[in-house]
Amino acid sequence: xxxxxxxxxxxxxxxxxxxxxxxxxxxxxxxxxPEQALRAWVRQDRIFVLQERRVVAALRAHGPPDGLDRLLAxxxxxxxxxxxxxxxxxxxxxxxxxxxxxxxxxxYTSYLLSHALDGLLEGLTALxxxxxxxxxTWTAVAARSPAGSPYGDWIQNWTSEAxxxxxxxxGGELDALAGSPSPAVAERLGRVFTGAVRFELAFxxxxxxxxx
Amino acid sequence: xxxxxxxxxxxxxxxxxxxxxxxxxxxxxxxxxPEQALRAWVRQDRIFVLQERRVVAALRAHGPPDGLDRLLAxxxxxxxxxxxxxxxxxxxxxxxxxxxxxxxxxxYTSYLLSHALDGLLEGLTALxxxxxxxxxTWTAVAARSPAGSPYGDWIQNWTSEAxxxxxxxxGGELDALAGSPSPAVAERLGRVFTGAVRFELAFxxxxxxxxx
Amino acid sequence: xxxxxxxxxxxxxxxxxxxxxxxxxxxxxxxxxPEQALRAWVRQDRIFVLQERRVVAALRAHGPPDGLDRLLAxxxxxxxxxxxxxxxxxxxxxxxxxxxxxxxxxxYTSYLLSHALDGLLEGLTALxxxxxxxxxTWTAVAARSPAGSPYGDWIQNWTSEAxxxxxxxxGGELDALAGSPSPAVAERLGRVFTGAVRFELAFxxxxxxxxx
Amino acid sequence: xxxxxxxxxxxxxxxxxxxxxxxxxxxxxxxxxPEQALRAWVRQDRIFVLQERRVVAALRAHGPPDGLDRLLAxxxxxxxxxxxxxxxxxxxxxxxxxxxxxxxxxxYTSYLLSHALDGLLEGLTALxxxxxxxxxTWTAVAARSPAGSPYGDWIQNWTSEAxxxxxxxxGGELDALAGSPSPAVAERLGRVFTGAVRFELAFxxxxxxxxx
Numbered sequence: 001x002x003x004x005x006x007x008x009x010x011x012x013x014x015x016x017x018x019x020x021x022x023x024x025x026x027x028x029x030x031x032x033x034p035e036q037a038l039r040a041w042v043r044q045d046r047i048f049v050l051q052e053r054r055v056v057a058a059l060r061a062h063g064p065p066d067g068l069d070r071l072l073a074x075x076x077x078x079x080x081x082x083x084x085x086x087x088x089x090x091x092x093x094x095x096x097x098x099x100x101x102x103x104x105x106x107x108y109t110s111y112l113l114s115h116a117l118d119g120l121l122e123g124l125t126a127l128x129x130x131x132x133x134x135x136x137t138w139t140a141v142a143a144r145s146p147a148g149s150p151y152g153d154w155i156q157n158w159t160s161e162a163x164x165x166x167x168x169x170x171g172g173e174l175d176a177l178a179g180s181p182s183p184a185v186a187e188r189l190g191r192v193f194t195g196a197v198r199f200e201l202a203f204x205x206x207x208x209x210x211x212x
Numbered sequence: 213x214x215x216x217x218x219x220x221x222x223x224x225x226x227x228x229x230x231x232x233x234x235x236x237x238x239x240x241x242x243x244x245x246p247e248q249a250l251r252a253w254v255r256q257d258r259i260f261v262l263q264e265r266r267v268v269a270a271l272r273a274h275g276p277p278d279g280l281d282r283l284l285a286x287x288x289x290x291x292x293x294x295x296x297x298x299x300x301x302x303x304x305x306x307x308x309x310x311x312x313x314x315x316x317x318x319x320y321t322s323y324l325l326s327h328a329l330d331g332l333l334e335g336l337t338a339l340x341x342x343x344x345x346x347x348x349t350w351t352a353v354a355a356r357s358p359a360g361s362p363y364g365d366w367i368q369n370w371t372s373e374a375x376x377x378x379x380x381x382x383g384g385e386l387d388a389l390a391g392s393p394s395p396a397v398a399e400r401l402g403r404v405f406t407g408a409v410r411f412e413l414a415f416x417x418x419x420x421x422x423x424x
Numbered sequence: 425x426x427x428x429x430x431x432x433x434x435x436x437x438x439x440x441x442x443x444x445x446x447x448x449x450x451x452x453x454x455x456x457x458p459e460q461a462l463r464a465w466v467r468q469d470r471i472f473v474l475q476e477r478r479v480v481a482a483l484r485a486h487g488p489p490d491g492l493d494r495l496l497a498x499x500x501x502x503x504x505x506x507x508x509x510x511x512x513x514x515x516x517x518x519x520x521x522x523x524x525x526x527x528x529x530x531x532y533t534s535y536l537l538s539h540a541l542d543g544l545l546e547g548l549t550a551l552x553x554x555x556x557x558x559x560x561t562w563t564a565v566a567a568r569s570p571a572g573s574p575y576g577d578w579i580q581n582w583t584s585e586a587x588x589x590x591x592x593x594x595g596g597e598l599d600a601l602a603g604s605p606s607p608a609v610a611e612r613l614g615r616v617f618t619g620a621v622r623f624e625l626a627f628x629x630x631x632x633x634x635x636x
Numbered sequence: 637x638x639x640x641x642x643x644x645x646x647x648x649x650x651x652x653x654x655x656x657x658x659x660x661x662x663x664x665x666x667x668x669x670p671e672q673a674l675r676a677w678v679r680q681d682r683i684f685v686l687q688e689r690r691v692v693a694a695l696r697a698h699g700p701p702d703g704l705d706r707l708l709a710x711x712x713x714x715x716x717x718x719x720x721x722x723x724x725x726x727x728x729x730x731x732x733x734x735x736x737x738x739x740x741x742x743x744y745t746s747y748l749l750s751h752a753l754d755g756l757l758e759g760l761t762a763l764x765x766x767x768x769x770x771x772x773t774w775t776a777v778a779a780r781s782p783a784g785s786p787y788g789d790w791i792q793n794w795t796s797e798a799x800x801x802x803x804x805x806x807g808g809e810l811d812a813l814a815g816s817p818s819p820a821v822a823e824r825l826g827r828v829f830t831g832a833v834r835f836e837l838a839f840x841x842x843x844x845x846x847x848x
Contacts, residue, residue, distance in 0.1 A: 054699050061694035061753070062330055063687075065396055103626040106619055107531015114538040117697070118274055119331035121397075182391025184277055185333075195530055202527040263487075270485035273541070275478050315838040318831055319743015326750040329485070407742055414739040486754055489820055542698055543755030545821075606815025608701055609757075 005171035008193040020140035024208040029141035031149035041207040043099035046086035049079045051109035058116035068173040104206040108199040125189045129196035135167045217383035220405040232352035236420040241353035243361035253419040255311035258298035263321035270328035280385040316418040320411040337401045341408035347379045429595035432617040444564035448632040453565035455573035465631040467523035470510035475533035482540035492597040528630040532623040549613045553620035559591045641807035644829040656776035660844040665777035667785035677843040679735035682722035685715045687745035694752035704809040740842040744835040761825045765832035771803045
């Protein structure tokens with residue numbers, strides 16, 4: 001039987017396809033990203049990962065099972081490192097890392113946070129959507145990344161065995177908690193997941209086009 | 213198959229028995245409650261129902277299914293009426309209704325509120341425990357209540373068809389949401405339910421013995 | 425001394441000006457709104473007010489002072505009526521009221537909800553931003569609305585004495601709670617307010633341009 | 637001017653006095669604690685510190701100022717160490733560390749958690765009450781602890797310079813956030829603080845007398 005986490009992905013296959021074909025994603029993979037898109041991404045994604053730490057804390061406040069709690073503790077450490085990497089990228093490229101969040105970025109982090117506050121299963125579903133979308137999208141385009149690409153390290157990071165293992169473990173925790181959810185809960189979690197992946201796509205669109 | 217809500221009660225049968233045999237409960241049913249126990253109960257239970265309104269609001273903030281949302285809206289109205297009835301009882305008996313919450317009262321309402329904030333299913337499970345315990349306990353002792361008992365109206369209220377219907381509907385909503393919960397969620401909700409009914413029993417003990 | 429609530433507005437004067445000059449706002453006032461913009465607005469704003477009910481519940485779960493609790497109860501009733509009015513407008517115009525939320529709509533409601541869950545003062549500040557922006561913006565353009573405009577009732581609603589009184593009372597409750605906030609809290613609430621009014625502007629932009 | 641955090645303590649001076657004179661506290665200081673009281677304390681306090689980790693996570697989910705966030709991260713690590721120390725004490729004394737929480741323990745942790753979920757200032761006030769009560773109470777009785785007391789390490793821990801510095805820093809963060817709170821907020825936080833210290837006293841009473 002298909003795992004609950006995989007069924008969530010299946011139900012959003014069109015968005016998955018759209019993410020892997022998005023000009024921002026392809027530009028980062030090819031190493032041809034325009035300066036303005038790079039700058040938007042580095043700044044807004046840095047805001048995103050800093051806010052994601054609150055999402056992780058909100059999930060841990062639910063008193064999750066031990067295995068999930070350990071995964072979340074590890075994620076928190078990873079987010080600190082990722083925020084630092086964004087700051088170093090900004091510095092290397094010669095622009096300030098600090099910026100105001102744009103509405104889609106603020107909306108996406110608010111969406112994740114409100115669900116993490118709402119409930120353990122709701123918040124875990126939204127977080128899994130974000131992490132799984134990253135893994136699958138960068139995996140889909142990783143082969144396009146030329147040797148020596150300035151963004152090669154990022155793509156390597158999000159397609160590494162470590163990250164793949166983390167996403168698999170997170171999905172395993174979600175599946176174990178969700179079990180065979182009632183129709184009402186399945187509908188609720190399905191809506192949460194779909195909203196998150198639409199934000200993921202909107203986020204890349206925002207980086208590509210600028211704020212509007 | 214036994215409904216999830218009924219299995220929760222089954223797993224706490226000993227507490228159910230202890231509640232229906234508790235001297236406070238018997239004293240209220242018989243109409244022989246000492247003045248001090250009456251006073252403690254009226255004041256602390258009034259605090260309880262006022263705090264329970266926050267529990268209801270926290271549950272509604274999760275965006276529950278429509279049927280459950282309507283039940284909760286109705287409960288909120290009932291709690292306002294119940295707080296008024298406690299105030300009138302205090303006035304008729306000649307003592308002020310206002311009081312400081314005692315630790316067990318404050319602990320019980322904090323327990324319900326923290327679970328209502330924690331998640332829809334967690335909070336609904338805790339609330340159901342409180343309501344079902346009231347229905348079953350007063351139903352078990354209602355026949356002892358003599359005609360003209362000063363507390364007859366209270367017992368009638370908590371054994372009425374309307375209240376029985378409300379508790380059945382609340383259990384139905386819980387069962388529909390919970391479905392066949394995963395072992396992890398069943399364990400989690402079972403713990404929430406057991407904690408709530410232990411508080412229910414501790415609450416009556418508190419009314420009977422005084423604060424200590 | 426300028427009230428805290430008024431200082432929040434002062435600090436966002438540029439957004440206030442931009443709202444009152446936005447083509448969507450002018451189009452609704454003039455009665456010249458393109459069909460597509462009307463449709464987007466009716467559907468997305470209906471989603472907004474339905475979600476705002478969760479915001480109200482989350483605020484009430486904090487156990488606000490009595491006067492504020494009553495204001496929020498009244499707002500909840502108003503939101504039900506407003507959602508119905510949107511549904512009737514959709515029906516009269518011949519399109520289904522139900523729709524999927526667009527990212528900016530979902531982001532805005534998530535933003536309000538996450539702050540309402542975060543704290544009483546944080547959530548009240550965000551809610552006040554939304555209500556005050558509506559009052560001030562429609563007041564600024566109300567004189568443009570010709571007699572017999574199909575949208576005249578909406579503008580009348582958001583510029584009525586009743587709505588003005590509600591917003592003033594809400595601001596009064598915010599000022600009473602906030603007092604003279606510490607620099608850290610003033611900065612925190614200022615950020616919450618600014619984020620909300622930027623979403624308000626982004627919402628109208630979304631209705632005017634379509635989802636993208 | 638007296639700091640806000642100190643005024644909270646002043647308003648609860650009677651409870652402070654009662655804590656430092658409580659037979660459980662004196663018994664631990666003197667090293668004369670009955671076996672049953674020791675066992676109750678080790679088990680229930682271990683549950684307490686494990687649940688307090690959720691309180692810390694809930695506070696961090698509010699996105700506190702950086703200095704406070706670092707203090708909370710440090711506290712989390714300390715709680716893990718403290719839970720381990722309780723487990724080792726249980727092992728050395730030959731009884732299992734695992735136990736069911738008693739109502740007052742469950743009520744106290746629910747109280748802290750519900751306020752930590754309720755808001756940053758509310759939760760910080762409740763947490764500060766618990767930490768400050770520990771520091772002041774053990775400081776008051778530390779001189780009674782004889783050399784070689786089996787509980788000497790515990791008392792040394794809660795009267796150490798490190799712990800004193802932590803509590804001072806936590807109070808400083810509370811004072812910086814609270815500023816000169818409005819009457820409504822001062823009343824709200826005062827109530828939160830008083831409830832927490834009453835639970836602290838009730839907790840020791842529970843350890844001393846057993847569950848009832």
